[in-house]
Amino acid sequence: MVNVMGVDIGGTKIRLGIIDAAGKILYDEKIPTQFPLYPYLEENVLRILGDYPEVAAVGIGTHGFVDPKEGRIFFSTDALPGWSGTKVKEQLEAAAGIRVEVENDANCAALAEAKFGAAKGLDRVVCLTLGTGLGGGIIWDGKLLSGGPHGGAAELGHITLYPGGADCACGRKGCYEQYVSGTGIQRRIREAGLDITPLEMFQQAATDEHSQQLLEAFTYDLAIVISSLQAVFDMDSVVIGGGVSESAEYWWPQLLSQLKPLLLNPLDIQTAKFGNDAGVLGAALLVLEGK
Incomplete structure (x- = not known):
């Protein structure tokens, strides 16, 4: 069974989980959001991947306007200073060596409710x-x-x-x-x-x-x-x-x-x-x- 990492980035905390194909959360961790954000995110993703080498890919949901094709942050408010313009997909794929996708956090919530939740x-x-x-x-x-x-x-x-x-x-x-x-x-x-x-x-x-x-x-x-x-x-x-x-x-x-x-x-x-x-x-x- 394929396991992946889900990352939910907010203004005060970041949640990182390992999830299986049935939507079961196998590992769950919350860390405070710190800046500059990208190197901090990369450090913690790689740390968890070191403990879960079977993880096939990483999905990231974040506040802000996101280019989902390029995995880049078009614009983010002061809630995530310095985040605008970050090429998250390109940088993290290079660092982790696995597929990375990035999307707006509310879009991620919609996906979860449509697949497993209230709107299944x-x-x-x-x-x-x-x-x-x-x-x-x-x-x-x-x-x-x-x-x-x-x-x-x-x-x-x-x-x-x-x-x-x-x-x-x-x-x-x-x-x-x-x-x-x-x-x-x-x-x-x-x-x-x-x-x-x-x-x-x-x-x-x-x-x-x-x-x-x-x-x-x-x-x-x-x-x-x-x-x-x-x-x-x-x-x-x-x-x-x-x-x-x-x-x-x-x-x-x-x-x-x-x-x-x-x-x-x-x-x-x-x-x-x-x-x-x-x-x-x-x-x-x-x-x-x-x-």
């Missing part, structure tokens, strides 16, 4: 990762939709929701991720003059008017996002993951209520199955099956 067996799936930002991954007729001349395909978080709205890290205003991400929710709480966490806001919404208004604004905006994407992709299912989804029990009924009158057709909506495992499993799938 479905042909058209939109995955939304509600974390610090809003990641998007699209499975189109069973294949990952990614790439583009600037690595920006499926960057769903940077579609405009409110023209002239809140400043976004991409340099524009009013992007989806400024309203339905953890960061966007925190901004709205702060603007409302409250000193609570998003989880506390969700928990208090049943008894506190201000929290209820914030919850309704969040679920309405997320419903607009989902219904707009349905008009483009006519997907079988939407899978919602990321840290915000961990509190879904408090806002899921409100989302479905807001969404019902906005949908063009019935749509399956699910929370992600794998949670924090999706990134490393999806990265492994880049080299288990190809993109």
